[in-house]
Amino acid sequence: MNDTAAAATDGGEDATVQLFLASTLYGAATLAAAIDAGAFGERAARRILLVSTNTPIPETSTALDAAPGFAPIARRFDEVLDWNATIHPQHPAAWAPQPEDTPIWERLLRDRWGLGEAPVRLVVESIQGNPARAVVDIFADSAVDLYADGLMSYGPTRVKIPGGVGGRAVRLLHLDLVPGLTPLLLAEHGVVAEQVPVEAFNAVLAEVGEDSPVDLPAQTGPALMLGQYLAALGILTAAEEEALHHRMLAGLLAAGYRSIIFKPHPSAPGGTAETLAKAAADKGAELTIVDTPVLAETLFARLRPSLVVGCFSTALFTAATFHGLPVARVGTELLLQKLTPYQNSNRVPVTIVDALLPDLEAKGFAAAPLDVSPARIAETQALVTAVGYCMQSQNRPDLREAAAAFLTALPNARIPRYFRRRRLTVLGLPGGVQGRAVIPRNRLTRGAMRTAKALVRKGKALKGAESGEGLEGRD
Incomplete structure (x- = not known):
């Protein structure tokens, strides 16, 4: 850890500017809870919240600083800035400065944001991608704290982080969504995982809920359905996503x-809620749609639902772990097969939900509290470690032995649910096709294989011509 990082951990000097980056209300609430819990020292430093809208078409989405419930979070900061406006017309998820331009961008932003020559401490979402990576690259001398926005913290770093960037990372702040489960994210760089207290997070959510104007039905213990936006992400088709919601219903x-509330994802396009309401009415049930863009987590304390159902939403674990509510899953087996490539960063969240939560569609389903017994968590940790290695074997070779041990003990029939035979074969792991060589699917090897096959075909054709084979019927 460098001197700058060490100073940042200790709270730094009063002149240090703390620059926080958030793209979701859930993430901003996590930051607010960490601030309230003292993770960033006393309110002596200047605190800036940089908001970013990363949806596919930001112009059609509600910006974070305009979302219901944002006002109480904003009070923790001295200023709120808009990253989308700063880099317009570039898209935050796609744009990053060229390496040779980062000093220019730093001077520009220091001038525009009034930072002067003050040291800057960064607090960003995972530096695996933009906009966080862009901000980290621009402020190249700053120590970096990471915070995790949901279940992805338990998965491996999805890309190789250069040592110069990973070495600046101090700690990973995360919610203890799955008690006892250890995050894999950035562990290869020695980043320390630090939990954000549940009490602080729930207190922030209470403030957010009070500031979120949403009319809720006067129902006692309804079931709550959590929508997702998998079609917008290209994981499912629109028809498949609609079918998934109908499976939940x-x-x-x-x-x-018979009393059900449907909470669409804030980033999801509309269109399916009405068909769900009609389908429920046809069966003699009442389905109420909460279409205000509020956090699903703000509904748990206010509604006390008798059951929370979703596919692989982080909110399922917020409900179960932080509020003690029964939860259930639908459709995870479909997602485990649909996610491509295997390294897709949603794979670990889906795996965790599939492994720990009961299946609503299973015969004899009964709502029950989440089982987080030591034995269950140990089994899930072993599964996540094995999946994490298969996802990022080059970045985490230290996980190979544990992955092999888990696969050796895993019943053969269960392997295809979480692992692909071809991948196990490529990695030479138990469960793969032993003694069979598999060429990895990447652009260079595919091109080499095509060239080799073309040369073989050409050689055979020349040999046939020399011997007179294959010339029948020609003049």
Whole structure:
């Protein structure tokens, strides 16, 4: 750890500017909770919140600083800045400065934001991608704290982080969504995982909920359905996503629920909620749609739902772990097969939900508290470690032995649910096709294979011509 990073851990000097980057209300609430818990020292430093809208079409989405419930979070900061406006017309998820331009960008931003020559401490979402990586590259001398926005912190770093960047990372702040489970994110750089207290997070959510004007039905213990936006991400088609939501509804109806609330994802396009309401009405049930763009987590304390259902939303674990609510999953087996490539960063969240939560569609389903017994968590940790190695074997070779041990003990019938035979074969792991060589699927090897095959075909053709083979029927 360099001297700058060490000073940042200790709170730094009063002149240090703390620059926080957030792209979701959930992430901003996590930051607010960490601030309240004292993770960034006393309120002596200047604190700036840089907001970014990373949805595919930001212009059609509600910006973070305009979202219901944002006002109480903003009070923790001295100033709120807009990253989208700063780099317009570039898209925050795609744009990053050229390496030779980063000093120019730093001077520009220091001038525009009034930072002067003050040292800057960065607090960003995972530096695996933009906009966080762009900001980290621009302020190249700054120590970096990371914070995790959900279940992805338990998965491996999805790209190789240069040592000069990873070495600046001080700690990973995360919510203890799965008690006892250890995050893999950035562990290869020795980044220390630090939990944000549950009490602080729930207190922030209470403030956010009070500031979120949403009309809720006067129902006692309804079931709550959590929508996702998988079609917008290209993971499912629009028809598949709609079918997934209808599976959730059908599962709730089959389990005897007649009072249901549907909370669409804030980033999801509209269109399916009305068909769900009609399908529920046809079965004699009432489905209420909460279409205000508020956090699903703000509804848990206010509604106290009898069951929370989703696919692989982080909110399922917020409900179960922080509020003690029964939860259930639908469709994770579909997602485990649909996610491509295997390294897709959603794979670990889906795996965790699939492994720990009950299946709403299973025969004899009954709502029950989440099982986080030591044995269950140890088994899940071993599974996540093995999946994490298969996702990022080059970045985390230290996980190979644990992955091999887990796969050796895993029943053969269960392997295809979480692992692909071809990948296990490539990595030479138990469960793969032993003794069979598999060429990795990447652009260079595919090109080499095509060239080799073309040369073989040409050689055969020349040999046939020399011997007179294959010339029948020609003049």
